[in-house]
Amino acid sequence: MRYAFFPGCTLESAAEELMISTMKVAEALGIELIELKGWTCCGASHIQDIDDFLATSINARNIALGEKLGVSKIITVCNTCTLMLRTAKAKLDKNKKLRTRVNESLRSTGMQYKGNVEVTHLLWALIEDYGLDRLKEKVKRPLTGLKVANFYGCHILMPPKIMGFENHMNPQSMEMIAEVLGAESVKFDQRLACCGFHAVFPAEKEVMNLTGMNCLSPKASGADCLITPCPLCQMQLDAYQPDAQKGFSKDITMPVLHLPQLIGLALGFSPQELAIQRHVVDAIPVLTENVLV
Amino acid sequence: MRTIHYKIKRFDGKREWYQDYQLQYEKGKTILWALTAIREQLDPTLVFTSACRHAICGSCAIKVNGKSFLACKTSLDEVLETFKSDYLVFEPLSNFEVIKDLAIAWEPKMEKMKQVKPWLIPSNKGSVERGFIQSEDDFHEISSPTDCILCGVCTSECNQLAVNDGTYLDPFILNRAYRFSVDSRDCAPEEHIRPVYENELWKCIHCMQCISSCPKGIPLTDEIAYLRQESIKMGEVNNQGAKHAFAFYDDVRNKGRLNETMLPIKTDGLLKTATTKIPFALRMIKKGKINPFHMPKAIEGIKGVKEIYKYAEEVKHS
Numbered sequence: 001m002r003y004a005f006f007p008g009c010t011l012e013s014a015a016e017e018l019m020i021s022t023m024k025v026a027e028a029l030g031i032e033l034i035e036l037k038g039w040t041c042c043g044a045s046h047i048q049d050i051d052d053f054l055a056t057s058i059n060a061r062n063i064a065l066g067e068k069l070g071v072s073k074i075i076t077v078c079n080t081c082t083l084m085l086r087t088a089k090a091k092l093d094k095n096k097k098l099r100t101r102v103n104e105s106l107r108s109t110g111m112q113y114k115g116n117v118e119v120t121h122l123l124w125a126l127i128e129d130y131g132l133d134r135l136k137e138k139v140k141r142p143l144t145g146l147k148v149a150n151f152y153g154c155h156i157l158m159p160p161k162i163m164g165f166e167n168h169m170n171p172q173s174m175e176m177i178a179e180v181l182g183a184e185s186v187k188f189d190q191r192l193a194c195c196g197f198h199a200v201f202p203a204e205k206e207v208m209n210l211t212g213m214n215c216l217s218p219k220a221s222g223a224d225c226l227i228t229p230c231p232l233c234q235m236q237l238d239a240y241q242p243d244a245q246k247g248f249s250k251d252i253t254m255p256v257l258h259l260p261q262l263i264g265l266a267l268g269f270s271p272q273e274l275a276i277q278r279h280v281v282d283a284i285p286v287l288t289e290n291v292l293v
Numbered sequence: 294m295r296t297i298h299y300k301i302k303r304f305d306g307k308r309e310w311y312q313d314y315q316l317q318y319e320k321g322k323t324i325l326w327a328l329t330a331i332r333e334q335l336d337p338t339l340v341f342t343s344a345c346r347h348a349i350c351g352s353c354a355i356k357v358n359g360k361s362f363l364a365c366k367t368s369l370d371e372v373l374e375t376f377k378s379d380y381l382v383f384e385p386l387s388n389f390e391v392i393k394d395l396a397i398a399w400e401p402k403m404e405k406m407k408q409v410k411p412w413l414i415p416s417n418k419g420s421v422e423r424g425f426i427q428s429e430d431d432f433h434e435i436s437s438p439t440d441c442i443l444c445g446v447c448t449s450e451c452n453q454l455a456v457n458d459g460t461y462l463d464p465f466i467l468n469r470a471y472r473f474s475v476d477s478r479d480c481a482p483e484e485h486i487r488p489v490y491e492n493e494l495w496k497c498i499h500c501m502q503c504i505s506s507c508p509k510g511i512p513l514t515d516e517i518a519y520l521r522q523e524s525i526k527m528g529e530v531n532n533q534g535a536k537h538a539f540a541f542y543d544d545v546r547n548k549g550r551l552n553e554t555m556l557p558i559k560t561d562g563l564l565k566t567a568t569t570k571i572p573f574a575l576r577m578i579k580k581g582k583i584n585p586f587h588m589p590k591a592i593e594g595i596k597g598v599k600e601i602y603k604y605a606e607e608v609k610h611s
């Protein structure tokens with residue numbers, strides 16, 4: 001299995017541990033990830049607020065980089081990157097006039113948007129391309145006894161017209177993966193909540209409140225840790241947790257792992273190999289207690 | 294016989310409780326059918342609102358298992374299939390004041406909506422005598438936002454309103470502001486947009502709930518992007534939201550990628566960053582999450598990216 005890999009900006013800096021764990025997991029599963037040469041930031045759901053044509057154009061360029069590689073899919077490990085690329089693709093595939101204009105804009109790059117690759121996320125690819133049975137065979141250390149709270153994040157589900165992998169009102173993909181890995185998924189109110197990351201500057205007070213609720217809810221359900229398929233959710237829930245704590249009298253402590261880190265643990269990697277020690281809220285104690293015997 | 298179990302949130306003005314009801318399953322029904330059947334067959338005291346039964350009046354929206362739906366338009370079978378359960382919880386919409394049971398108060402929202410002048414401010418191109426002709430293209434600009442039936446589903450699902458003190462405008466209000474600001478017959482778009490800007494426009498989190506749940510498929514998030522673009526054109530660039538967006542916009546043009554170290558400084562300024570974000574930065578550095586000395590190099594092909602920016606500028610001004 002080969003994919004063109006679009007890492008996105010956070011994987012180069014604040015979520016380097018996601019780059020490390022994704023690479024480890026992909027290699028162990030025999031998935032080849034070819035990083036796009038010269039990819040740009042996807043716009044992170046901000047650039048369209050200044051110029052939507054530009055936002056579409058830069059992502060047309062990103063997709064065109066993937067088209068050059070002759071693979072059928074571009075893969076990401078970030079919800080927002082997936083949404084931004086798929087939004088551009090949906091617009092370009094639907095609107096011929098726009099596509100002509102965007103291709104005019106790409107002329108200086110020597111590239112063209114053709115529309116012949118798909119954009120997917122690792123979570124989806126594991127289910128629809130790799131297969132859960134195959135993933136199950138690779139499990140070396142079943143995560144038996146580990147109670148996980150699956151926090152999807154908005155951008156892997158909505159808008160359904162653009163994302164549409166599963167029903168956005170009751171998705172099951174994360175639970176399916178957790179089950180294969182041997183972990184137990186807990187039910188919690190904030191499973192489909194918003195992490196607030198994209199407005200953490202202009203709406204700091206509100207977003208910190210969201211973060212606190214997003215930690216308390218899985219805690220009340222007895223979760224050992226929160227799992228997310230998005231580095232932006234992860235950053236909001238983990239790195240800002242000490243700031244969010246200030247607004248709550250109850251202890252909100254909740255370790256937050258990236259999805260590939262959870263998979264990596266089940267594949268037998270140590271927390272250090274998956275760079276789990278980098279998280280602000282230490283996840284290693286609960287892992288040691290539950291799975292690393 | 295298959296039984297569907299309904300748990301309905303009741304409120305009598307003082308007391309709140311959940312009440313259980315059961316109905317035999319019937320194929321091809323709507324949520325509104327269930328509500329009506331419960332009131333007619335089981336409990337005449339249950340209060341909910343509805344009128345047209347055809348997704349026109351906008352009065353029947355409620356929450357089912359935590360998600361908001363227009364009751365008369367939503368198929369019961371679809372909901373049972375979505376939640377894979379024969380147990381449904383009905384509650385009034387969120388982010389509204391509740392009057393009784395499932396009935397919510399609209400007056401405060403209408404008062405709030407007045408701020409954006411949700412009416413046409415006519416230009417002198419038309420008059421009562423001559424009429425006010427609009428081209429077909431101009432009409433298409435307003436046809437989708439005009440579909441709004443004020444059902445409140447977007448408000449109920451809005452993640453900013455869930456934590457906001459009430460200043461932030463409901464998505465349907467933003468839609469009204471948009472609808473009149475793009476109307477070719479309106480001569481004062483700023484009068485609709487300025488109040489939007491002043492009421493925390495940049496607090497939208499981009500969660501995509503409104504666009505995903507609108508029963509009329511109105512592209513609300515695209516409208517919010519438009520309103521932000523217009524506020525920037527009006528000169529409103531000196532705020533955290535716009536500065537944050539420009540940080541991304543500029544970084545992509547200059548290097549192709551985001552400089553995460555500089556992002557807070559570009560958004561909040563050096564002083565505010567120094568006073569508020571230092572603990573955050575220190576814990577990030579300590580864990581190896583941020584290397585303050587990592588400055589991204591320009592990507593391969595940055596020249597082409599700059600050309601794309603130039604082209605987009607031309608498109609904007611053409």
Ligand code: FES
Pocket residue numbers: 343344345346347348349350351352353354363364365366
């Ligand atoms: S009853 Fe009128 S919209 Fe549902």
